[in-house]
Amino acid sequence: MNAHVVYATITGNNEDIADIISDQLKKHDIEVIETEISQTDAAELQDADICVVCPYTYDEGALPEEGMDFYDDLQDLDLTGKIYGVAGSGDVFYGDDFNKAVDEYSEAFKSAQATQGAENVKIDLEPMEDDVETLAKFTDALVKAAKK
Incomplete structure (x- = not known):
């Protein structure tokens, strides 16, 4: 079993x-590829059993600019049978x-027919x-x- 973890970051969080x-995935003997979002073609997720995106939210709810192509392409994929999860860091200052x-990427995965494998995780900073x-x-x- 394999996973692809994609992240977008400004602060490193x-x-x-x-x-x-x-x-954590490696502890489960899952083969993992981890890439930065601007260096990742969304179609690469089709080769993974588990797909994870870790995005940041910019300013007042904006998605990472460098990940917009990835985001748009993600929605057009057919990820039927793939398990996904979204976890990201933000700042509660933005209310x-x-x-x-995190929620926007979760919806994009749903548009791609992927199955949500875990609740979204939102971390402060x-x-x-x-x-x-x-x-x-x-x-x-x-x-x-993924093992079901």
Whole structure:
């Protein structure tokens, strides 16, 4: 079984989240590819059993500019049978726009007919110890869903 973890980051927080998820997946003996969103063609997700995106939300709810092609292309894919999860870092300072990109990417995966394997995870700023536990549970749920 394999997974592709894609991240977009300005501060490094989402790369940290992607690293934690990748490490957790490897503990389940999952082969993992981790890439930065601007260097990733959305079609590459078709080769993975588990697909994860770790986006940031910019300003007042905007998606990462460098990931717009990926986002648009993702919605046009057929990811039937693929398990997906979305986890991202944001800043609660933005109120209703906090981590909006996480929900937007989740909807894009649904448009691509992928199956949600874990609840969306929204982390305030950098991942702390309790967030690492949350991401471990997130990863466990993804693997469990993929093994069904």
